[in-house]
Structure formats: C-alpha cells, structure tokens
Ligand code: HEM
C-alpha cells in the first residue's frame with residue numbers, strides 16, 4: 001500500500017492495463033466506445049435517410065461505401081472492437097456493482113434516477129440482439145438470401161428494394177422500431193453520461209448537456225423509425 | 238404522534254439479522270429522529286430488552302457518525318439534512334417507518350444499524366493528506382488563492398464521510414466521497430503537489446475495497462447531507478485521466 005511516486009509510474013501498456021482494471025478507466029472505455037458507436041449511428045441514419053431521396057441516390061451511396069475496401073474494413077474493425085469493448089466493460093462493471101451490494105434493502109428509492117439510466121443493461125442487451133439480426137439481414141444477407149440477387153437498372157446492388165422488402169414484414173419493422181426506441185433511451189442517458197465519465201461536465205453546462213442528449217435521442221428515434229413507417233404505409237415504394 | 242417502526246436488528250456481524258416492529262408512542266414533533274430512537278430504547282431497556290444500536294456523536298450535523306436508511310432514503314426525506322438534524326415534524330401520526338443500516342459489501346454491519354465504515358478511512362490513508370507541514374492558518378493566509386478555487390475546495394471539504402452517497406447508490410459506489418476528498422486537496426496549492434499520485438492511489442484503494450462503479454445517475458448528490466456535487470466526480474475523472482497519461486509518459 002505504501003506505493004511511492006516511482007512505483008506509480010508504469011510503461012505505456014502498464015498504464016493501459018491499470019486503466020482497464022480500474023472502475024474509472026473502464027468508464028473511460030464505456031464512454032469512448034459509446035461515443036464512437038453514437039457517431040456511427042448518426043452517420044448511418046443520415047445515409048439511410050437517402051431512401052427518401054430515391055432509388056438511384058441510396059444505391060449509389062451504398063456502392064460508394066463498399067468501393068473502398070481498406071476504408072470499409074478499417075471502419076468495420078473499429079466498430080467491432082468498440083462493440084466488444086463496450087459490452088465486455090458493461091458486463092464487468094455490472095458484475096462489480098452487483099457484488100458491491102450483496103444484501104439488498106427492503107425499501108430503496110434510487111434518487112434522481114430516470115427510466116433510461118435504470119435500464120441501461122436491458123436496453124443494451126436488446127440493442128445487441130438487434131444489431132446481430134440487423135447485420136444478418138442487411139449485411140450478411142442470410143435472413144433472406146434473395147436480397148443478394150436484387151439488382152437495379154444500373155447493375156448496382158438494389159439496396160432500396162432490399163430495405164422495402166425487409167420492412168414490409170411487420171415483425172421485422174416492429175422489432176426495428178422497438179430497438180431504435182431503446183437505443184434512443186440508452187443514448188438519452190449515454191451521451192450526457194459519457195461527458196461526465198470523461199470529466200467534461202459541470203453544473204454550468206449540465207442543463208444544456210442533458211437537453212442536447214434528449215433532443216439527439218428524440219431526433220434519432222424519429223429518423224430511424226420514419227423508414228419502416230414509410231415502407232409500411234406505402235410512402236416509399 | 239404514534240409511529241410504527243420496522244427496524245433491522247442484528248446481534249453481530251456473524252449472525253443473520255431480521256426486521257422487528259416497534260410502536261413508538263407519544264412522539265413529539267420537536268424531537269430529532271435520534272431522540273425518537275432514544276425514547277424507544279429507554280422503553281426497551283425498561284422492559285429488559287437489548288436497545289437498538291445506532292451510530293451517532295455530535296448530533297449537530299458535522300461529525301458524519303449518524304447514518305440510517307429511512308424508508309429507502311439515506312438520512313431520511315429532507316434534502317441536505319443528516320439523520321441527527323431530521324426532526325419528527327416531517328412525519329404524521331400513524332406513519333410507518335422502515336429503518337435499515339447502510340447496505341454495501343465494504344460496509345459490513347457490526348450490530349443492528351451500525352456499519353463498519355473503515356473502508357473510508359483506508360481510502361483517506363491511501364492518499365487523502367498533504368505529506369509536508371504547511372504551517373498554520375497565518376501561513377495559509379499568505380498564499381493568494383483565487384476565490385473560486387477557495388470556494389470550491391471549501392464546498393468539497395464539507396464532506397463529513399457519513400457514507401450516505403454509497404448507501405444511496407444503486408451500485409454502492411464511493412465516487413462522491415472519494416472525489417470530494419481528492420477535490421478539496423487538489424484545488425489548493427498545498428495539495429496540488431501530490432495530486433497525481435493521490436488520485437491514482439485513492440482510486441485504486443476505492444476499487445480495492447469493493448465499492449461499485451459510477452453510472453452517473455446522481456443519487457449520491459441527492460442524498461448527501463452536505464451538498465457535495467457531481468462536479469467533484471467529474472474533476473476526479475479528469476485528474477485520474479491526466480495522472481494516468483502522465484504516469485505512462487514521464
Ligand atoms: C449502438 C450501440 C450503443 C451505443 C451507441 C451505446 C452508447 C453508450 C453510451 C454513450 C454510454 C455512456 C457511457 C458512459 O456512461 O460513460 C453507454 C453506457 C452503457 N451501455 Fe451502451 N451503447 C450501445 C450499445 C450497448 C450494448 C450492446 C450494451 C450491452 C450490454 C450496452 C450497455 C451499456 C451499459 C450497461 C452502460 C452503462 C454503464 C455504466 O455506466 O454502468 N450498450 N452506452
């Protein structure tokens with residue numbers, strides 16, 4: 001315990017290991033990976049909304065995305081590593097938190113809590129399940145293999161048709177809408193929380209931070225949900 | 238007024254406890270919560286029963302000894318009020334009150350409502366000090382310190398180490414306490430010198446004790462009798478990041 005200043009110094013990898021083992025460091029990992037995934041989610045939504053611009057636009061966008069293989073795979077690697085770290089850190093933190101209170105209260109109010117921050121693990125797990133299904137359906141094309149053969153007039157993969165066929169299934173659409181609702185709930189706490197975890201929050205900016213988090217979450221939900229709704233109502237054909 | 242109390246009774250650390258119901262009769266609204274328990278205890282002693290053990294000392298909200306989870310809220314329903322400063326006028330005749338000890342693995346129950354908070358002492362011992370003598374008050378007054386820093390340090394130093402933050406947290410996390418202790422030293426020139434190693438050691442000790450991590454909910458701030466804010470946790474998060482990066486580079 002009588003560690004000197006010298007013994008607190010460490011190699012670069014030693015510091016990374018110490019961070020990973022500490023509760024604060026693991027929250028840095030949660031925050032950074034959460035923000036990376038959040039940035040992806042925003043970009044992904046903007047791309048998806050091209051479905052409203054028309055078949056040519058979204059199919060061309062999809063083709064451009066997949067044309068630069070090194071870039072595509074670097075991005076996929078960053079996302080995969082982020083998801084894995086986020087989920088592993090989340091489950092380890094949840095384990096520590098449970099062990100820190102083995103005997104429960106008979107009466108307990110979680111003061112100042114919100115639905116969003118009481119249910120992060122539940123929303124997270126549903127998101128995880130959704131992401132796996134979503135990748136299987138639209139990236140790996142293994143849910144309906146006929147998606148692989150959809151081609152538009154210009155000979156590109158017909159992403160527009162694939163999205164419409166996918167969301168015409170009400171079960172798929174409802175699962176999608178529930179999942180993006182839970183993602184929004186997750187982020188309504190998560191965005192502001194990651195600033196606090198990284199030390200970038202104070203009373204002075206708290207109100208704005210919380211408001212921005214909430215608005216971002218609502219806008220994300222409206223944006224994502226608009227696509228299956230547009231398909232189911234025949235707005236996009 | 239008459240109240241029904243459901244109180245956790247536990248002989249010692251190794252015996253399982255249970256809730257026992259007591260009737261508190263003719264409670265005056267002017268009594269403090271602890272005085273109300275004193276009266277219940279006098280009655281128990283008259284009957285030859287073991288009095289209810291609970292921690293207390295100053296009874297004026299400054300020592301941090303009193304505790305008690307009262308109807309699911311640490312220190313009871315009033316904001317920024319320690320249990321010893323809570324008065325019975327907040328209750329009305331016929332109320333039922335559940336009283337439990339702080340629940341956290343690092344705070345084992347010693348007896349009834351008393352828990353062992355030595356884990357906090359060990360966090361302080363790991364780095365919550367300034368190693369050299371910095372003189373007395375006159376020496377302190379010769380150092381110019383920005384008013385804002387002095388105010389923030391003073392606010393952080395108001396922490397009385399009661400543990401309500403841990404008790405209120407769904408993860409039983411000790412970050413509010415630890416960050417208050419780190420902040421009040423880090424904001425002062427005398428404390429800045431050792432701030433890197435202090436934050437590394439105190440956070441390591443906090444984790445070592447088995448407290449949970451922070452989900453940034455804010456229950457601790459709501460429960461704290463001294464108004465310690467989440468800003469201290471943000472400051473600790475910043476200082477720990479900075480100290481970690483520096484320890485790897487220098
Ligand atoms: C697109 C997917 C996701 C995004 C954008 C996201 C984003 C975030 C963000 C920004 C935070 C706040 C981090 C902090 O407090 O510093 C967070 C926290 C959290 N996330 Fe996620 N997340 C995603 C997926 C998941 C998944 C799949 C899980 C699976 C279990 C999960 C579980 C959690 C938990 C438990 C927390 C709270 C940790 C704590 O503070 O105790 N998240 N998430």
Ligand code: SF4
Nearest residue numbers: 396397399400402461
């Ligand atoms: S931060 Fe507040 S609740 Fe926690 S120990 Fe200090 S005074 Fe008590």
Ligand code: FES
Nearest residue numbers: 296300301303321
């Ligand atoms: S008994 Fe000292 S603070 Fe309550």
